[in-house]
Amino acid sequence: MEGFTPAGLLYLVATFLFILGIKRLSKVRTARSGNQLAAVGMLLAIVVTLVRPEGGIDLDWTTVIAGLLLGGAVGGVMAKRVEMTGMPELVALFNGFGGLASTFVAVTEFWGRFGSATIGSPADAAGDVVLGGGVWAIAIVLSVLIGTVTFTGSLVAMGKLSGKISGNPVILPARHLLTSVLLIGGIAAGVYGTLYCEGNTAVLMVGLLALGAGLFGIISVLPIGGADMPVVVSLLNSYSGLAASMAGFVIGNSLLIVAGALVGAAGLILTTVMCKAMNRSLGNVLVGGFGGDAPAAGGGGADEYTSVKSAGPEESAMILESATSVIIIPGYGMAVAQAQHVVKELGEELERRGCEVRYAIHPVAGRMPGHMNVLLAESDVPYEQLWELERINGDFKTTDVTVIVGANDVVNPEAIENPQSPIAGMPILNAHESGTVLMIKRSLSPGYAGIKNPLFERDNTYMCFGDGKAFLQDVVTELKES
Amino acid sequence: MIFLLMLFVFMLAIAVGNELISKVPPTLHTPLMSGANAISGITIVGALMCAQFAIDDPTTSRILGVIAIALATINVVGGFMVTDRMLAMFSSKKKKKEGK
Numbered sequence: 001m002e003g004f005t006p007a008g009l010l011y012l013v014a015t016f017l018f019i020l021g022i023k024r025l026s027k028v029r030t031a032r033s034g035n036q037l038a039a040v041g042m043l044l045a046i047v048v049t050l051v052r053p054e055g056g057i058d059l060d061w062t063t064v065i066a067g068l069l070l071g072g073a074v075g076g077v078m079a080k081r082v083e084m085t086g087m088p089e090l091v092a093l094f095n096g097f098g099g100l101a102s103t104f105v106a107v108t109e110f111w112g113r114f115g116s117a118t119i120g121s122p123a124d125a126a127g128d129v130v131l132g133g134g135v136w137a138i139a140i141v142l143s144v145l146i147g148t149v150t151f152t153g154s155l156v157a158m159g160k161l162s163g164k165i166s167g168n169p170v171i172l173p174a175r176h177l178l179t180s181v182l183l184i185g186g187i188a189a190g191v192y193g194t195l196y197c198e199g200n201t202a203v204l205m206v207g208l209l210a211l212g213a214g215l216f217g218i219i220s221v222l223p224i225g226g227a228d229m230p231v232v233v234s235l236l237n238s239y240s241g242l243a244a245s246m247a248g249f250v251i252g253n254s255l256l257i258v259a260g261a262l263v264g265a266a267g268l269i270l271t272t273v274m275c276k277a278m279n280r281s282l283g284n285v286l287v288g289g290f291g292g293d294a295p296a297a298g299g300g301g302a303d304e305y306t307s308v309k310s311a312g313p314e315e316s317a318m319i320l321e322s323a324t325s326v327i328i329i330p331g332y333g334m335a336v337a338q339a340q341h342v343v344k345e346l347g348e349e350l351e352r353r354g355c356e357v358r359y360a361i362h363p364v365a366g367r368m369p370g371h372m373n374v375l376l377a378e379s380d381v382p383y384e385q386l387w388e389l390e391r392i393n394g395d396f397k398t399t400d401v402t403v404i405v406g407a408n409d410v411v412n413p414e415a416i417e418n419p420q421s422p423i424a425g426m427p428i429l430n431a432h433e434s435g436t437v438l439m440i441k442r443s444l445s446p447g448y449a450g451i452k453n454p455l456f457e458r459d460n461t462y463m464c465f466g467d468g469k470a471f472l473q474d475v476v477t478e479l480k481e482s
Numbered sequence: 483m484i485f486l487l488m489l490f491v492f493m494l495a496i497a498v499g500n501e502l503i504s505k506v507p508p509t510l511h512t513p514l515m516s517g518a519n520a521i522s523g524i525t526i527v528g529a530l531m532c533a534q535f536a537i538d539d540p541t542t543s544r545i546l547g548v549i550a551i552a553l554a555t556i557n558v559v560g561g562f563m564v565t566d567r568m569l570a571m572f573s574s575k576k577k578k579k580e581g582k
Contacts, residue, residue, distance in 0.1 A: 025518075031569050039566075058537060060537045064530060074556050087516075094564075098553070105528035105554075244525040251532075257491050262521065265495070266518045373511075
């Protein structure tokens with residue numbers, strides 16, 4: 001751990017900035033400054049590490065500059081280029097990189113002290129390694145383990161979010177046995193390698209640990225359905241914090257330990273919040289097998305619906321024309337169709353006609369918590385018009401028209417009406433209680449939960465088939481002309 | 483002893499993290515996650531320190547070090563930038579409102 005030195009004190013300042021930053025990030029008004037404070041804390045930590053006021057170890061500047069330039073350029077370009085709809089994937093990817101970085105910190109430290117024959121033997125190294133011996137070895141093992149699981153798990157999550165990997169749960173045979181073997185085997189190799197081996201053997205063992213952890217991460221996330229990815233990304237975010245914390249134990253740096261632990265705890269809280277919104281336990285999510293892109297066995301195909309009414313843009317515009325209150329429910333479909341701007345246009349056009357317009361946001365709509373809020377903020381929908389589930393649910397009864405844009409499971413009345421349903425008990429937006437429901441959707445296919453939605457064939461529901469953006473564009477044009 | 487002290491620090495930081503964000507409005511879930519993610523890039527400090535090994539071992543240690551630093555930097559730079567982009571959208575709207 002740091003002594004009472006200038007560097008140690010400046011690290012303390014950085015720690016304080018992180019705490020303050022996270023605190024401020026949790027309030028709308030202060031969030032941006034919170035993020036900036038945390039960034040300042042990070043810059044301070046980096047500068048102190050590079051300058052090192054009290055002298056200390058020399059760094060290889062080629063390595064430092066090459067790494068910073070490469071990472072800064074890649075990270076900067078990715079952050080600038082990403083579309084708001086692609087945000088969940090990007091956060092998952094960054095998260096994975098953070099985890100892998102912690103793995104590399106542990107591996108580099110280990111290689112530097114033990115792997116290369118030119119540097120010295122374990123006995124020689126034990127003197128200047130803060131922890132030394134068994135505890136240090138365990139920290140290395142944990143850091144590599146958590147970091148690599150975070151990395152491969154995040155990559156699979158990203159693949160599922162972007163549709164590159166099927167959102168369906170992929171269940172491998174005997175996966176629990178397989179994951180146990182990989183995990184235990186990997187840890188055993190890692191412990192053996194860090195405690196009892198030297199040189200190439202030690203490196204090979206740590207390599208085996210990384211391999212086992214990597215496969216474990218992949219196999220653990222594959223069986224989890226695409227709709228549960230927000231929970232997974234949030235949990236992996238927590239892991240990446242813990243990995244940084246473990247890396248802190250490896251190099252004996254309390255700044256890493258504290259910042260990592262803060263992120264670990266914060267990530268876990270967010271994960272719990274999301275599980276609550278789906279009325280499921282974290283264990284239930286992680287076991288997987290829930291939901292998917294395609295109808296599950298016995299789930300709803302188009303042929304299961306008998307009395308579906310549909311409406312085109314003209315008819316929808318007519319219905320909206322006479323409405324005095326409208327609630328818009330956005331879902332993942334809005335993100336896919338990039339329809340947030342035209343949704344806002346529709347809202348404005350309706351308001352211009354004296355209609356009250358509100359947006360109802362389900363806590364797990366989209367592929368990331370708060371995903372809809374980010375998209376609607378991008379298209380400049382006033383924050384005051386976004387209503388949370390608890391605040392708006394009583395108002396559907398007195399609302400003329402509810403427009404659902406690409407949401408499905410979060411408005412499925414089965415959750416309250418059928419105790420046998422897989423989503424029974426999940427809080428939903430009570431769209432079915434409003435006068436008329438316009439459900440904009442490409443087809444009658446089920447949502448991620450893979451079940452039939454009886455809302456489609458209610459008397460007050462009109463299905464509006466089509467691409468969300470194109471359909472709404474037509475509706476807005478009709479409204480403007482009338 | 484030092485290890486125990488580090489463990490104390492770890493436990494206390496977990497407790498603080500738990501208290502910090504007990505109530506977060508759903509609007510902020512994504513930015514908070516992304517901001518916290520950027521903070522977990524603190525492992526960059528460890529990565530930079532690893533550059534010490536490249537002095538004596540300019541091949542393997544240098545390659546490992548560059549990868550470690552680059553990965554952590556992507557996490558830090560990218561993470562803070564996207565979070566700021568998201569949050570800027572929330573606040574720019576507010577300004578427009580005040581202007582009206």
